[in-house]
Amino acid sequence: EDKVVQSPLSLVVHEGDTVTLNCSYEVTNFRSLLWYKQEKKAPTFLFMLTSSGIEKKSGRLSSILDKKELFSILNITATQTGDSAVYLCAVDTNAGKSTFGDGTTLTVKP
Amino acid sequence: NAGVTQTPKFQVLKTGQSMTLQCAQDMNHEYMSWYRQDPGMGLRLIHYSVGAGITDQGEVPNGYNVSRSTTEDFPLRLLSAAPSQTSVYFCASSLGWEPSYNEQFFGPGTRLTVL
Numbered sequence: 001e002d003k004v005v006q007s008p009l010s011l012v013v014h015e016g017d018t019v020t021l022n023c024s025y026e027v028t029n030f031r032s033l034l035w036y037k038q039e040k041k042a043p044t045f046l047f048m049l050t051s052s053g054i055e056k057k058s059g060r061l062s063s064i065l066d067k068k069e070l071f072s073i074l075n076i077t078a079t080q081t082g083d084s085a086v087y088l089c090a091v092d093t094n095a096g097k098s099t100f101g102d103g104t105t106l107t108v109k110p
Numbered sequence: 111n112a113g114v115t116q117t118p119k120f121q122v123l124k125t126g127q128s129m130t131l132q133c134a135q136d137m138n139h140e141y142m143s144w145y146r147q148d149p150g151m152g153l154r155l156i157h158y159s160v161g162a163g164i165t166d167q168g169e170v171p172n173g174y175n176v177s178r179s180t181t182e183d184f185p186l187r188l189l190s191a192a193p194s195q196t197s198v199y200f201c202a203s204s205l206g207w208e209p210s211y212n213e214q215f216f217g218p219g220t221r222l223t224v225l
Contacts, residue, residue: 004152006152034213034214041218041219042200042216042217042218042219043153043200043214043216044216045213045214045215048213088152088153090152090153092207096141096158096160096166096207097155097158097168097169098143098153098155098214099155099169100145100152100153100154100155101152102150102151102152103151103152
């Protein structure tokens with residue numbers, strides 16, 4: 001059975017802090033790993049990672065994949081209150097299926 | 111483009127009733143999927159489709175049926191609603207299932223309560 005585990009489950013920080021969110025996985029026929037942000041509504045896409053060691057960046061967010069150790073991290077630097085959300089990690093397989101983790105709830109306090 | 115649309119936004123059913131959740135996309139996406147999200151949890155795949163006429167089961171397919179007669183539409187049918195199906199349902203689509211195409215776009219969700 002495919003499995004995606006995210007940690008921590010929740011995190012409270014203050015504006016300006018840097019956070020690291022973790023995602024580990026065990027799946028058959030890995031295709032890609034995706035990060036989504038969910039703010040009380042539908043998830044929105046952040047990053048897709050398919051190759052080990054190549055960092056993807058978008059502003060203050062960055063992510064990297066380690067296919068040998070089967071994990072990914074999502075970093076957010078200089079956090080803002082608008083970063084408060086649930087961050088979801090999903091792993092896609094060649095079979096056409098996505099398996100999601102339970103998410104990390106990030107709360108950024110002013 | 112309207113993107114991915116879902117109707118209704120909210121629905122209350124009684125145990126044993128049946129209904130169809132509608133999902134449509136206007137982006138000519140080949141891949142479509144249905145997820146449910148229970149409180150405090152991630153999304154679980156119910157059914158998916160890699161193109162018109164092709165559907166397959168996901169992680170939690172029991173109690174649900176789908177069909178894909180057109181590229182645009184992917185309805186989800188609840189056959190006989192049960193309280194365990196109370197959840198938020200998301201429909202999603204992507205251009206295809208090649209690695210460069212499988213970023214999924216999500217609809218706004220349907221909040222379903224079964225009494």
